[in-house]
Amino acid sequence: MIAIIxxxxxxxxxxxxxxxxxxxxxxxxxTNQEIHNSAAVILPGxxxxxxxxxxxxxxxxxxxxxxxxxxxxxxxxxxxxxQLLFDKSxxxxxFQGLGFLKGEIHRFEEGLKVPHMGWNHLKKNIDDxxxxxxxxxxxxxxxxxYYLKTCQPKDVxxxxxxxxxxxxxxxxxxxxxxxxxxxxxGKTGIQLxxxxxxxxx
Amino acid sequence: xxxxxxxxxxxxxxxRVVKGKKFENLTDVDDPVKLAxxxxxxxxxxxxFYDITASNDGRNIFLNVVEQTAEEVNIPFTVGGGIRGIxxxxxxxxxxxxxxxxxxxxxxxxxxxxxxxxxxxxxCVVLSIDAKKNQQxxxxxYINGGRLDTKLDALTWAIKGESLGAGEIVVNSIDTDGIKDxxxxxxxxxxxxxxxxxxxxxxxxxxxxxxxxxLTEGRADAALAASVFHYGEIKICDLKDYLASNGLPVRRxx
Numbered sequence: 032m033i034a035i036i037x038x039x040x041x042x043x044x045x046x047x048x049x050x051x052x053x054x055x056x057x058x059x060x061x062t063n064q065e066i067h068n069s070a071a072v073i074l075p076g077x078x079x080x081x082x083x084x085x086x087x088x089x090x091x092x093x094x095x096x097x098x099x100x101x102x103x104x105x106x107x108x109x110x111x112x113x114q115l116l117f118d119k120s121x122x123x124x125x126f127q128g129l130g131f132l133k134g135e136i137h138r139f140e141e142g143l144k145v146p147h148m149g150w151n152h153l154k155k156n157i158d159d160x161x162x163x164x165x166x167x168x169x170x171x172x173x174x175x176x177y178y179l180k181t182c183q184p185k186d187v188x189x190x191x192x193x194x195x196x197x198x199x200x201x202x203x204x205x206x207x208x209x210x211x212x213x214x215x216x217g218k219t220g221i222q223l224x225x226x227x228x229x230x231x232x
Numbered sequence: 233x234x235x236x237x238x239x240x241x242x243x244x245x246x247x248r249v250v251k252g253k254k255f256e257n258l259t260d261v262d263d264p265v266k267l268a269x270x271x272x273x274x275x276x277x278x279x280x281f282y283d284i285t286a287s288n289d290g291r292n293i294f295l296n297v298v299e300q301t302a303e304e305v306n307i308p309f310t311v312g313g314g315i316r317g318i319x320x321x322x323x324x325x326x327x328x329x330x331x332x333x334x335x336x337x338x339x340x341x342x343x344x345x346x347x348x349x350x351x352x353x354x355x356c357v358v359l360s361i362d363a364k365k366n367q368q369x370x371x372x373x374y375i376n377g378g379r380l381d382t383k384l385d386a387l388t389w390a391i392k393g394e395s396l397g398a399g400e401i402v403v404n405s406i407d408t409d410g411i412k413d414x415x416x417x418x419x420x421x422x423x424x425x426x427x428x429x430x431x432x433x434x435x436x437x438x439x440x441x442x443x444x445x446x447l448t449e450g451r452a453d454a455a456l457a458a459s460v461f462h463y464g465e466i467k468i469c470d471l472k473d474y475l476a477s478n479g480l481p482v483r484r485x486x
Contacts, residue, residue, distance in 0.1 A: 044328055048303055078353035144453065146355050146399055148430045150235045150277055150483040170235060170483040172277075172308055174355045174399075193234055215308045215330065217272070217485065 034060035034069035038090035049214040055228040066095030070231045076111030080122040103205045105230040113208030134182030143194045145176045153189040171216040233481045236447045237277035237454035240461045247293040261462045265300045272305045274468040275485040283313035295327045302328020333358040336375035349397025359398035364406040378406045394427045404434040412438025420450035440474045
């Protein structure tokens with residue numbers, strides 16, 4: 032069972048359906064018990080960092096998420112959900128994230144159209160099972176105005192380029208982040224979710 | 233590199249896809265969910281559904297179409313048509329849409345853009361602008377399906393829409409819509425240069441060259457079209473081969 036954390040933001044249904052179509056059982060989790068009972072966790076997210084971190088705190092589900100990280104369960108943050116996994120974000124101020132991974136979220140530089148919206152190319156940095164089955168010509172769907180600017184380069188599985196190189200997929204042990212939307216990225220995204228499902232021991 | 237997007241647009245009436253010329257003379261085309269799946273497999277980068285039905289019954293049929301599409305298609309899609317307030321944003325997003333496109337309602341009540349952007353994020357608020365050139369050579373904004381001239385300057389409105397929180401702008405030229413003689417490149421470019429959010433060109437695609445022109449000279453980030461795709465005059469995969477051979481970054485599927 033994969034718990035998709037529901038803290039009141041975003042369209043969780045498409046992630047849920049994509050997992051179901053792969054034969055992976057999922058639950059839209061609103062309690063720590065549901066997270067506790069699951070073998071893996073997905074943290075989705077759209078909108079602004081500040082609102083998301085407040086809503087996540089208010090939901091009380093950080094506890095279940097933190098326990099899952101510590102227990103070594105596969106944890107996947109999608110889009111803003113990935114950004115929340117890091118130390119801090121500079122979106123409309125300066126806000127603390129969950130701090131599971133080291134790094135900061137900054138806005139794309141001036142002169143670029145923001146949001147970075149559309150299909151962009153994944154550039155492999157390191158071989159990792161999360162990228163199994165992907166070719167060198169894979170595109171995924173991004174929609175975001177902020178990106179992971181400082182991080183540990185060895186955590187970067189795939190880069191993307193928009194004005195600058197930025198991490199598209201990161202991984203540190205059991206924690207994975209995808210800056211794009213795998214559930215909206217056609218066959219490539221489905222393959223990535225399948226690979227995530229296969230991390231469940 | 234960020235690719236240029238090709239977006240088929242499906243006008244849905246009573247649960248069926250229809251197509252007209254200059255917003256009139258509607259003819260039945262196909263089942264929307266079937267078409268959505270077909271376009272997705274052919275390499276469409278996104279889909280747009282416009283609900284052109286007026287009745288409540290029609291609206292419910294339409295939401296069913298959105299739900300079924302969300303279930304079977306895993307590329308992003310936008311829903312527009314008949315969006316009057318925040319409750320409509322809620323309904324279509326809950327049915328599975330990724331973005332919501334507002335047109336007339338935003339002109340009449342601009343704060344709807346800000347309200348929706350704050351609640352659901354800028355990325356899901358698309359400002360759709362129907363524009364027509366007047367005798368003085370100025371583009372003005374039309375509402376109510378192209379029937380009413382608001383006299384509002386299209387460029388000014390686009391800039392205001394961005395500042396209110398729109399995440400993307402669709403530029404639809406009423407003069408070129410359904411005529412298949414090319415997009416309104418000049419207007420698209422003017423708007424694209426004036427804002428810092430992505431711009432989608434709409435209205436007038438007839439041949440592959442039209443797409444190339446609006447995506448280069450028109451500086452559009454994406455191009456939307458309906459009839460050339462619905463009637464099979466242009467296949468999306470062929471169009472992308474053509475654009476790629478002309479040096480444009482595009483995403484191709486096997």
